[in-house]
Amino acid sequence: MWRTTWRSLLAHKLRLALSGLAIVLGVAFVVGTLIFTDTLSKTFNDLFESTAADVNVTRAAAFDQGLEGTGTGGTATYVPAGLVDEIADVEGVAAVEGNVQAEGVYILDADGEVLDTGGAPGIGISWDTEESLSPTTLVDGRAATGPGEVMIDTNSAEDTGYRVGDTITVLTPGPRVEAELVGTFRFGDEGGLAGASLTAFDTTTAQELLSAPGQFTGIGVGAADGVDPDELADRVAAVVGSDYDVKTASEQAESLSSDFSEALQFINIFLLVFAAIALFVGTFIILNTFSMLVAQRTRELALLRALGASRGQVTRSVLGEALVVGLVGSTLGLAAGYGIAAGLRALFGSFGLTLDGDLVLSTDTVLWAYAVGVLVTLVSAYVPARRAARMPPVAAMRDDVVTAQRGLRRRTVVGAVLAAVGIAALVGGTLSDDGGTGASLVGLGALALILGATALSPVLAVPFLRSVGALLPRIWGTTGRLAQENAVRNPRRTAATASALMIGLALVSAFSVIGASTNASIDELVTGSVRAEFVVSSAVQVPFSGDVAAELAEVDGVDAIMPLRWGQAQLDGRTSFLTAVDPDSLDRSIELSLVDGSTERLGGNGLLVDESTADGRGWAVGDTVEVLTRDGRQQELVVRGVFESNQVIGSTVVSLDSLTAFGGVALDRFLFVDLADDVAPADVRPQLEEVTDAYPVVDLKDRGEFSDEQKSSVDQLLLLINAMLVLSVLIAALGIVNTLAMSVIERTREIGLLRAVGLGRAQLRRMVRLEAVVISIYGAVLGLVLGTLFGVALSRSLADQGITELVVPLPRMAVFLLVAAVIGVLAAVGPARRAARLKVLDAIAQT
Incomplete structure (x- = not known):
């Protein structure tokens, strides 16, 4: 039986190659992430060990x-x-x-x-x-x-x-x-x-x-x-x-390493999430591939059963093929992961995180590579393997074998339940008063809705493909009709192919909504909160000398300079980040919407807090707050005002004098430059830039430039996220190629008959391309709809975190839809050429 399995592998090696490539890409990202984080840990562990005396x-x-x-x-x-x-x-x-x-x-x-x-x-x-x-x-x-x-x-x-x-x-x-x-x-x-x-x-x-x-x-x-x-x-x-x-040296190194490991967890989880997405998308390809292989080999497998092979042997035969694909894919993925780790090291190096020495390939990483690759492949192939084992031997006696299509009732019920749970969770997330809880509910809802949409996809595919695909016959005539019917013929296969693309585009479009909403919120925040004409901040995102503020204050036309600093202390037993400002120029530089109290008595031991903090801590104007500084001194602050949430100023505000008393470092994070009423910003900017030019670590920006700077950070993060999500879209494209290639093989005789009755090679290629495009558009539409729902829900759940505006970037969504159509065209190139090259008589003779 194993010899038969091996021969089957060799016979279908090209058909299994794309499935293996999906495993290669998914495993490569897992391996690259683990190698990168292990290298990161070793770099800093060595650094910590070098810094300590006995x-x-x-x-x-x-x-x-x-x-x-x-x-x-x-x-x-x-x-x-x-x-x-x-x-x-x-x-x-x-x-x-x-x-x-x-x-x-x-x-x-x-x-x-x-x-x-x-x-x-x-x-x-x-x-x-x-x-x-x-x-x-x-x-x-x-x-x-x-x-x-x-x-x-x-x-x-x-x-x-x-x-x-x-x-x-x-x-x-x-x-x-x-x-x-x-x-x-x-x-x-x-x-x-x-x-x-x-x-x-x-x-x-x-x-x-x-x-x-x-x-x-x-x-x-x-x-x-x-x-x-x-x-x-x-x-x-x-x-x-x-x-x-x-x-001791070992204790200090261990303490620093422990703190760093906690910080490293975010990077590790962040990267592994994208690896999981890539593997999840890859399962659709593997499932589709083995389902089609089993369907195409119905007579072969039934003959094996008729010759005495047991159900277990047939199941093990199919799983044996999957095992080999998983092992080969994992091995290649392990090698590719090393390259991805090198790329991640270069990427993070451009952000300043330079990793010295060689990349670290641990035994655990190798074991994880094979465990993940093989397990995903076997799990994906298990259902087709069981289906093959249940093939009745009598089927081998028939000249024509038709695989019965199972009903979709069970999938419809399960999908509807999951979709309902997902929508309820999304609604709950948007209505939650707690940003963290709301985001968690949205995440849970997104997962449930994706699973529900995947289950319902075959049900939704038929009406969508019949309605949207109705345009094909009107434009391309008979070729278009054939493409439409081919796409509708097997809704399970079409849905599995489209679902891979759906997941990738759902995530891309969700982050597009979040990014556009965040950028719009930043514009609104800066416009509504910053009164100062100019803002000075570090070009490398680090604190800078207080001398910059002193020299800017000497420039003619400058009315006031408000430094903004950061610090920490425990307030009523809870560690809090503090924003420190100059009370005399706060109202001049920043517009705060006060709910209660005022900013006038912030100096000395005053404290301003936003509504969320006040409600969460049970503070009101006039309350005394116990302060514990980092060096153990105890002091008191008095709540002088409560203001509406303002991301520019933070949630807990003290005076510069208070921060200094708490052990705060005299380094500024931002400077807000206010000009006299009769001074035009353009007139004084050259003098201000002359000062900042002497401190290359800082930049001078007007309000618009300051807003653009904050948005650039969001855009960089989105670029990084979307670049990683491209991997899942690439795997989805491979799935379309795989499905079309195997569909062409499955329909060899049908294609020969179509050629015999007059369908030209160009028409045949067009038919395959149109089939690919309509499948891609179906997956894209599902993904864009789901992604928009996820993005809107998450943006609303994070309204108290600063995402106050909601923007759905429709032009960008249209581009995504166009890209999906292009993916379909490109994916169809190889299968279409293969179909067109089939010899008519050989194709008709195919059984």
Whole structure:
């Protein structure tokens, strides 16, 4: 029986190739995702392990601020220099040194442009004089010893072309620094920094520029020979007390890796979702392929049963073919996944996430590749295999074998129930007051509705193809009628082929609605909320020096500058992101719709919150809120006002003084520039740009440009999502090719008869193309309708998250429909040519 299976595989190898290609693409995306995330983890794990001394001392955090080193928190804590001497006296300490590290330090290249990190941080550090404690190694020159000297990492030196002895410019959170480059250094064993740049100063200069005189961000401790780091950490902890965290190198690396792994989960899930979509679409192709193969081999399989093959043997024979297809597809997918991982590394590298070293191919990834590829193929082929096993042996005695079409009643009932559940969930999601709950309901509804539409697709196909396909005979006559009838002949096959395209276009159109609605909401938000004539923000999405605001304020015609900063604190026991602003210029720069209270008393210990936060926390104007800062200090804020949701200002607003008191870093995220009433923006813009040009890390934008900048982020995300969804559309196109190719083989005798009665080769090719187009349009229409419903529902469920406008991009939907028709034409090229090349007499003789 296995010999028969193998011969069947060789006989149908071309028919199975496209099914295998669907598995290749789906598995490749899974493998590429796993390789990429494993490489990402290894890069940062190696980075974390390189940064730690035997024992490390930092200020204890009163609450978890999230992943450190990303700049999201906006608060800083310091360790007094006097603690170094206390630790030096601890038994077992061989070396101890304080260190300074801060973000927001950027190197300017020879053209005065910021060294492009693509979004990775620019980090400033103090140079460690104790080599045993330092993760850096001097490569060229010497260590910096004074305020006029600086060192940079070897990667940055290579990118900028700087050499020891050059004068370079560095932007810091404080002043702009021009200094002599006295040395270059390598970080860790291989110099990998994941795209970041490192600038080193002597300790005193680093404290003045990056922290505060006499303050460190941490202390590194080296253990004497024979002293266990864990034991030394216990001794140090006993001396410094509970106000400080004391961790060994392994503990610190593990802690940082754990935080990073949580952040990495989003990327992993994000990418695996698209892999799952590709595999889900691929199942339609495999199911279709094996269903058609079984139908075409009815007599062959029945003869096997008549010759004594059991049902189990026939089932195993068909599944054996699927197993080989799955194994071959998984193997090729594993190889292709390595290429996809390399592409993902290059893509994320353009965003600043540079991954050093080789890609990581783990045993788990190989096992997952085969498990996923083989399992999907076997599951998809199981139903056709069971159908083949049930073939009665007596069927082999007939000259003509007609496969009975099962009724659609069960599918109709199941599909209707799923569709009803899906619509109910979508409606519930749009009516939910909680954005998270609403989005979850919409996601559940979308899944149920896709499954329901897939089940109902054969039922819906007949009326759609008869009504829309009625245009074909009117335009192309007999050829059009034949194409219409071929599409309607087997609604199950047509529906399975169209469903693959339906899923891809449903997701593409849903994200198009969300993107268009988000962009329209951004326009409305900026127009309705930003009163300032200009906005200054970082070109690389990082905080920048407060000196920019001070210099802009000196420009003639500028009435006020409102800095906007970010920070964190615990408010009534819950960690909250804070937006800090200047109370004196808030109303001048930002329009807030107040529900209660006012902005006048924000200064001092005032607090403004949006309606959603106030309702969720049970706060009202006049309430006192307990504040816990990151370094453990307790303070109080008083709610001075409640305002309508405003994405520009955030949900929790304090004054700049309050943020500073909470340990906030004096780095600005945005500057809102207000002009005097009698000053035209065009007149003062050149003077403003002269200031910002001296700080290449920032850009000056008017309101329209600021809105476009925010929309560009949405457009980039949509481009990334749609690029990944193209994979599912490509697999759907392969499904159309596969279905048409096998349909041509199935109808070989019929095609010969049509040619014999006068149908020309050009007419035959047109018939196959029209059949492909009408199937593609059917799938596209279903997908566009479903996608529009999903997009509208999700946009409405996220109204409290800032998507206040609803836009359905009809021109873009029309383009999608046209693209679907083109996909149909292209998919039909090969099958149409094969049909036209069939010899008439050979085709008629086919049985």
